[in-house]
Amino acid sequence: MPQRPTDATPEVLPDAAAARVATFRETRWTAGVIGLGYVGLPLAVTAAARGLDVVGYDVSEEKVAQINAGVSHVEDVTDAELAEALAAGARFTTDAAVLAEADAIFIAVPSPLGRNRQPDMTFIESAAATVADHARPGQLISLESTTYPGTTEEYLLPAVEGAGLTVDEDVFVTFPPERVDPGNTLHTSEIPKVVGGVTPVSGAVGAAAYARLVDDVHVVSSARAAELTKLLENTYRAVNIAMVNELAQVADVFDIDIWEVIDAAATKPFGFQPFYPGPGVGGHCIPLDPQFLAWRARELKVATRFIDLAEDVNLHMPEYVVGRITAILNDAGLALRESTIVGVGIAYKRNIADDRESPSMDVLRLLARRGVGIRVLDPHVPAERIRSHGFEVVDDVAELGDADLVVILTDHDAVDYAAVAAAAPRVFDTRGVYRRGGVSAANVVSL
Numbered sequence: 001m002p003q004r005p006t007d008a009t010p011e012v013l014p015d016a017a018a019a020r021v022a023t024f025r026e027t028r029w030t031a032g033v034i035g036l037g038y039v040g041l042p043l044a045v046t047a048a049a050r051g052l053d054v055v056g057y058d059v060s061e062e063k064v065a066q067i068n069a070g071v072s073h074v075e076d077v078t079d080a081e082l083a084e085a086l087a088a089g090a091r092f093t094t095d096a097a098v099l100a101e102a103d104a105i106f107i108a109v110p111s112p113l114g115r116n117r118q119p120d121m122t123f124i125e126s127a128a129a130t131v132a133d134h135a136r137p138g139q140l141i142s143l144e145s146t147t148y149p150g151t152t153e154e155y156l157l158p159a160v161e162g163a164g165l166t167v168d169e170d171v172f173v174t175f176p177p178e179r180v181d182p183g184n185t186l187h188t189s190e191i192p193k194v195v196g197g198v199t200p201v202s203g204a205v206g207a208a209a210y211a212r213l214v215d216d217v218h219v220v221s222s223a224r225a226a227e228l229t230k231l232l233e234n235t236y237r238a239v240n241i242a243m244v245n246e247l248a249q250v251a252d253v254f255d256i257d258i259w260e261v262i263d264a265a266a267t268k269p270f271g272f273q274p275f276y277p278g279p280g281v282g283g284h285c286i287p288l289d290p291q292f293l294a295w296r297a298r299e300l301k302v303a304t305r306f307i308d309l310a311e312d313v314n315l316h317m318p319e320y321v322v323g324r325i326t327a328i329l330n331d332a333g334l335a336l337r338e339s340t341i342v343g344v345g346i347a348y349k350r351n352i353a354d355d356r357e358s359p360s361m362d363v364l365r366l367l368a369r370r371g372v373g374i375r376v377l378d379p380h381v382p383a384e385r386i387r388s389h390g391f392e393v394v395d396d397v398a399e400l401g402d403a404d405l406v407v408i409l410t411d412h413d414a415v416d417y418a419a420v421a422a423a424a425p426r427v428f429d430t431r432g433v434y435r436r437g438g439v440s441a442a443n444v445v446s447l
């Protein structure tokens, strides 16, 4: 499908750019990917599936060996899809020199926060240095890592210019925010792509390349607008989740069921989108991305009060959950420090195995610190991974009878929640699985 032009798309492109647009639209070109993780590997496999040549580069020898052995480390890419990409000639390596073969280089390296929650730009910096070493005339250079507005201009422009390449003549530079949603059924190619160039010409060239990878491309006027688009999307989620987390606490004081209220409000056919409370926010996006904006805004002396308040509410949810658990046990005449609790789900969201930045882990660590014996049931996270956190593993719902309480922390579909409620003496449900699943049980208390 062709990209949707906007005011940002120049009517007439300079010759070099027009030639690249024609190449990206009409030929079998080579996609180069830097960073083969949750974002980069699906992108590489999508490019191969769409008939492009693919070269992938990663600094991790272990990851590259695993990928070349046909084993996908990302839920969104099946081994069969990876095998098809390898059979189609996709090559994965730790040798960055391969990037010189690429017509477009897509950078998908981590952009975490540092110890004081400031952006850690070291991965983007080193990827920019790699680009500088291997870029050649004609290439599109595209940064997919989430970051603050201005990053593409600050890191990629000096890198390519330092390599003697002129933007819009030799190379074209864009920022297209990545919207991959681990565990969701939407494939990379089905998720519309926003593309912003460091200039409108670069944006037009980038849009032509992405139109071969995804079904729908939306061009914005600048890389900065595209960078802020990503942060708007995730700040919107962080703020709305925080708002409903606060309302859940208010509803409990009023003795009102927040899940019933959300379901009722969601019948409104306009002006309302449901968000659900939980034990906090997790993953590498919702808790982190707004901080990129807050950090940059602070530097420019602009307040980001919504972001700060949302972070405050969301970060306190694990403590709130522990308070509710303490009260439930107290009502049963049980002391927290003498109790055994089973946490169901330690992944940061449903149906995935990733437990990094998981609020479930925060809840369980707080409980463990107060002397609670913790066991974990998670059908997605491997047993050795659970044990590495210092928790015992529960394999079977039948084992829940020994626990004093079961706390539902992640709403994996693979768990039989009716069986959990039948086996456990009491359940605290932080995800609304019973309310939303229509399962009623007298021993279940919901957040």
Ligand SMILES: NC(=O)c1ccc[n+]([C@@H]2O[C@H](COP(=O)([O-])OP(=O)(O)OC[C@H]3O[C@@H](n4cnc5c(N)ncnc54)[C@H](O)[C@@H]3O)[C@@H](O)[C@H]2O)c1
Pocket (backbone or CB within 6 Å): 034, 035, 036, 037, 038, 039, 040, 057, 058, 059, 060, 063, 108, 109, 110, 111, 123, 126, 127, 130, 144, 145, 146, 147, 178, 179, 180, 181, 182, 284, 285
């Ligand atoms: N995972 C998500 O759901 C998601 C969603 C949207 C956006 N993002 C963003 O996409 C970016 C990548 O995230 P991810 O989840 O794919 O990370 P990841 O950790 O899964 O993968 C990153 C890969 O980059 C490699 N790498 C690190 N430095 C490198 C370098 N200098 N050169 C080559 N390879 C290098 C790592 O070895 C790793 O394999 C981040 O900015 C993230 O915020 C992630």
